[in-house]
Amino acid sequence: MFERREDETLLENDPADLPPDGHVVFIGRIASPWTSREDCPKNMRAARETGRTAAILIDKPYRRGLQNLDRASHIVILSWLGHAPRNLIVQKPRHAAEPKGVFSLRSPARPNPVGLHIAKLVALDIEEGRIEIDAIDVLDGTPVVDIKPYYASTDAFPEAAIAGSEEK
Secondary structure, three states: OOOOOOOOEEOOOOHHHOOOOOOOOOOEEEEOOOOOOOOOOOOHHHHHHHOOOEEEEEOHHHHHHHOOHHHOOEEEEEEEOOOOOOOEEEEOOOOOOOOEEHHHOOOOOOOOOEEEEEEEEEEEEOOOOEEEEOOOOOOOOOEEEEEEEOOHHHHOOOOOOOOOOOOO
């Protein structure tokens, strides 16, 4: 359970209690060195700084979809952050002076707790369904929703920025 901070707003209905409408399936799990929220890095930059690697374990029915993934140097991983609250629509981050709408944050607490991670592909074993990656910022056992190749030519925007932030 999470503790709501002053100035935070909850949704009227918790999305976790609503009937599913997307029929999303998990295609595997992340084998991460992180077993507690306290130890888990806040983002991929911090995860890389630890020097700890991770793996994605793909379930057997989806392994053929890994064919040719090794052409990519980096991959985009979409994960399901199921431990996060889903009914928090306005959040007050510890580092922020004022509350912010969930869609202006990278927080895992959101109506659909989908995580977005870009990792370096270190090794791929299609038969075993194992993708070795350079780092990850989620807990061990986190479900994987999807994997896509990262294309620097179309996915990177060097001029991208967040107003009022040091993040670029």
